[in-house]
Amino acid sequence: MAPSAFDGPLLGGRYRLGPRLGKGSQGEIFLARDEKAKGADEREVIVKRLRLSGAWKSFELFEREAKVLSQLRHAGVPRHLATIEEPPGTFNLVMQRLPGENLRELSARRRLSHLELRDVLIRGLEILDYLHTRSPAVIHRDIKPSNLVRAPDGRVGLVDFGGVLEAAREGGGSTIVGTYGYMAPEQLHGQVMPATDIYSLGATIVALAGGIEPEDVPRKGLRMDLDRHLPGVDPGLRAALSAMTDPDPDKRPQRAREVVALLAKSRPPAPTTPKTSLARTRSTALATRRMFGDVQEPLGTLLRLAVLGFGAGGWVGMAGVRLSLLITIGIFSVLAFPARKKLGGVRQELDSMLAEGQGGFTDLMRGAMARRH
Numbered sequence: 189m190a191p192s193a194f195d196g197p198l199l200g201g202r203y204r205l206g207p208r209l210g211k212g213s214q215g216e217i218f219l220a221r222d223e224k225a226k227g228a229d230e231r232e233v234i235v236k237r238l239r240l241s242g243a244w245k246s247f248e249l250f251e252r253e254a255k256v257l258s259q260l261r262h263a264g265v266p267r268h269l270a271t272i273e274e275p276p277g278t279f280n281l282v283m284q285r286l287p288g289e290n291l292r293e294l295s296a297r298r299r300l301s302h303l304e305l306r307d308v309l310i311r312g313l314e315i316l317d318y319l320h321t322r323s324p325a326v327i328h329r330d331i332k333p334s335n336l337v338r339a340p341d342g343r344v345g346l347v348d349f350g351g352v353l354e355a356a357r358e359g360g361g362s363t364i365v366g367t368y369g370y371m372a373p374e375q376l377h378g379q380v381m382p383a384t385d386i387y388s389l390g391a392t393i394v395a396l397a398g399g400i401e402p403e404d405v406p407r408k409g410l411r412m413d414l415d416r417h418l419p420g421v422d423p424g425l426r427a428a429l430s431a432m433t434d435p436d437p438d439k440r441p442q443r444a445r446e447v448v449a450l451l452a453k454s455r456p457p458a459p460t461t462p463k464t465s466l467a468r469t470r471s472t473a474l475a476t477r478r479m480f481g482d483v484q485e486p487l488g489t490l491l492r493l494a495v496l497g498f499g500a501g502g503w504v505g506m507a508g509v510r511l512s513l514l515i516t517i518g519i520f521s522v523l524a525f526p527a528r529k530k531l532g533g534v535r536q537e538l539d540s541m542l543a544e545g546q547g548g549f550t551d552l553m554r555g556a557m558a559r560r561h
Contacts, residue, residue: 194221199280200272203233215239215250215350220282222269229287233269236281236350247279249365253349254281256326264315264345286347288339295333295396305393306425310448311344312336312389317444320382327353327380331388332370333396353380369395369402373410373435383440386447390432397421402433410435424454 196205199220206219215238225231238250257268267284274280291308294300300308312331319326328335329351337345351365366375372387374380391402398405398417406413414421414430421429428450434440441447 193219196220197274198223199235199274199282200270203235203270203272203280203282205235209234215246215279215281219285230284232285234266234283234285236283238279238281240277240279249350250279250281253352256352257281257283257349260319260322260326262315262318263343264311264318265349266345266347286337286339286345288337288343288345290334290347291336291338291392291396292332292334294338295399299399300396302397302421302425305397306422306451307342308336308338308344308396309389309393309425309428310451311342312346312392313444313447315344315346316382316385316389320385320444325382327382328385328388329353329365329375329380330367330370331385331392332367333392336392372437374437379437381437381442382444383437383442386432386441386444387434387437390429394418394429394433397429422454424451427454 194204194206196218198204202222202224204221204223206221209217209219211217215236218235218237220233220235222231222233236250236253238246240247254268254271257266261267264286266286268281269284270280270282272280272282291300316328319328328346328349330348331346335346335348337347339345353365366388370388370391372384375384394405394412394414394417395402402412406416412430412433414426414433418426418429428447431439431441431450432447441450
């Protein structure tokens with residue numbers, strides 16, 4: 189953003205208002221520059237402006253957002269910096285600008301891979317776990333692609349807390365807040381709970397995975413028919429999304445950790461190439477019959493012993509590589525602590541590929557030791 193873009197009024201003697209970014213659930217959203225910021229990464233901030241003109245419910249929600257944000261401390265939630273009434277009758281909520289691009293804009297440029305969607309889901313669940321375990325629980329009520337921000341390094345942030353509700357304090361509400369398609373059915377009746385946010389996050393991932401809005405997804409009764417809509421998605425991820433978007437809030441996972449447990453039961457599929465799959469198919473076929481069974485003895489036995497030795501050597505070699513990989517990435521994880529999760533994902537993918545190769549050597553040995561049929 190060019191410096192000349194910040195030519196608006198100076199708020200609180202510190203925040204120079206810049207271009208208008210859009211309109212949030214409550215008020216207009218502006219980019220601003222913190223004239224007293226110490227670091228370059230903290231220089232740009234977000235300002236939500238609300239002009240008080242008789243819309244008392246909007247002001248109530250605005251005040252609630254400011255209050256709740258001031259009490260939250262999480263890397264995936266924008267930090268509250270200031271609340272300024274300037275000029276009189278115009279209220280300005282100044283917040284940290286989270287790095288990255290919202291998922292609505294990102295998905296318009298390119299389709300996210302299933303591994304990326306799984307990562308976004310897990311990181312989103314981690315944010316919800318933090319919010320829902322506050323006392324009282326904090327319910328966002330408007331989770332959708334445009335309110336999730338993803339940084340280039342994969343970090344995810346949840347923004348626009350204009351519809352936030354402290355569930356234990358209010359136990360619901362007469363005002364319906366949310367976005368059609370992403371709202372859980374109970375929101376239409378003014379009822380919210382942690383499972384309400386879980387539904388919205390699930391609907392968000394469904395929308396990103398399928399490229400259409402949740403209300404356009406094929407249905408079986410009131411349920412989204414995800415087996416029909418997302419047949420190419422990993423069955424474990426699909427099952428978790430189906431549980432998250434159950435129209436009955438009592439049948440939905442009640443806590444974010446329950447969804448994480450569902451995902452943990454099914455590891456993401458390891459990337460395979462046609463060549464790898466073909467080699468695996470061939471080696472499996474070898475194990476179903478006696479190798480070199482049509483070769484005259486003792487030459488057949490000698491050939492089988494040679495293959496057995498080759499398979500054993502390959503298996504041991506692969507095991508050594510896997511052990512070295514585990515040790516090396518473990519060391520790097522300690523040295524590069526912030527990148528621990530990313531290194532863990534790389535290790536898991538490489539280990540899956542090496543395990544596939546190790547399995548091929550195992551099948552070779554089985555074929556060499558198979559009895560004559």
